[in-house]
Amino acid sequence: MAAGSWAEEKPNGGAVLAEAVARIPFTKEESELLSGGIPRGHKNLTKATAELVKAGWMSKGRSGWEITEDGLKATVAFKDAESLTAALANGTPVPADTSLPEKPAAKKTVTKRAAAPKSSAKATPKKAAAKAPGENGGVLGDQPQSVALAGDFGTILGAVENWDPAHDEVQMELDAHSGTWKLTADLPAGSYSYKAVVNGSWDENYGAFGQFDGANHEFSHDGGNVTFHYDHATKDVLRG
Numbered sequence: 001m002a003a004g005s006w007a008e009e010k011p012n013g014g015a016v017l018a019e020a021v022a023r024i025p026f027t028k029e030e031s032e033l034l035s036g037g038i039p040r041g042h043k044n045l046t047k048a049t050a051e052l053v054k055a056g057w058m059s060k061g062r063s064g065w066e067i068t069e070d071g072l073k074a075t076v077a078f079k080d081a082e083s084l085t086a087a088l089a090n091g092t093p094v095p096a097d098t099s100l101p102e103k104p105a106a107k108k109t110v111t112k113r114a115a116a117p118k119s120s121a122k123a124t125p126k127k128a129a130a131k132a133p134g135e136n137g138g139v140l141g142d143q144p145q146s147v148a149l150a151g152d153f154g155t156i157l158g159a160v161e162n163w164d165p166a167h168d169e170v171q172m173e174l175d176a177h178s179g180t181w182k183l184t185a186d187l188p189a190g191s192y193s194y195k196a197v198v199n200g201s202w203d204e205n206y207g208a209f210g211q212f213d214g215a216n217h218e219f220s221h222d223g224g225n226v227t228f229h230y231d232h233a234t235k236d237v238l239r240g
Contacts, residue, residue: 010064017045018213046215055088073098144198147172147181147230149237150205151194151216157185165197172230181230189223196230196237210235 011019021041030041049065052058057071077098078084086092148165149172159167172181193216198204207214217237229238 010061010066016049016065017042020045042213051088055091057088069100070094072100076101143174143179143232144204146198146200147174147232148197148200149183149194149228149230150197150202151192153185153187153192153194156187165200165202172228179231179233181232182227184225184227186225187221187223189221191218191220193218194237196235198232206235206237 026039026041030039030044032040049058049060052071053060055070056068057074058065058067073094074084074087077094078087078092148167148170150163150165150170152162154162154164154167154170157169159169161167164170170183172183174181195216196206198206205213208217212235219239227240229240230236231238
């Protein structure tokens with residue numbers, strides 16, 4: 001995030017958490033799945049980011065996550081992971097005279113000459129992604145093969161178990177006119193959580209605010225019908 005701030009980039013939460021796990025992989029204990037189907041380490045990471053927001057070192061928004069000026073200064077004042085963690089836990093403020101870190105040097109771009117083709121055979125064209133038909137034969141854009149709402153209400157809808165995107169009862173239907181996926185469910189009063197799972201695999205799932213592998217959508221319901229709308233352009237799920 002600190003490096004991205006110089007390029008005025010705001011990665012989404014899923015990208016930030018994925019990079020964190022890539023740099024420091026989960027331990028065996030952190031890899032254990034909780035009742036919601038989320039690794040223990042993922043939940044701990046999400047909680048840690050909330051502490052960073054509380055400290056004023058980062059911000060979260062629909063347009064992405066961003067490190068603040070105080071957060072950048074914290075990387076200078078507390079130079080290693082241990083001191084940074086201790087400062088966050090103890091509420092230690094960043095010293096007022098701390099300067100911003102220096103902007104990293106720009107990497108030189110090297111242009112490689114294309115290699116000569118080894119034969120004159122034509123390349124096989126790639127298969128186009130599935131598209132949803134619109135009115136009058138139009139196209140609404142690329143769409144996945146399927147979208148499921150995997151959550152803690154799957155059994156209420158008739159699925160064998162919760163958090164399983166394979167069951168027919170949790171599959172959404174594509175509205176070819178609006179280009180959004182819909183599912184209407186009759187749920188009793190209570191609090192629920194869920195995620196959108198694309199093409200039947202947890203390899204591609206979207207949580208709150210359309211973040212890839214992000215935190216669960218959570219909501220309280222008074223009871224009765226609720227309609228979920230998934231937009232593959234934003235990767236977000238709305239209720240109405």
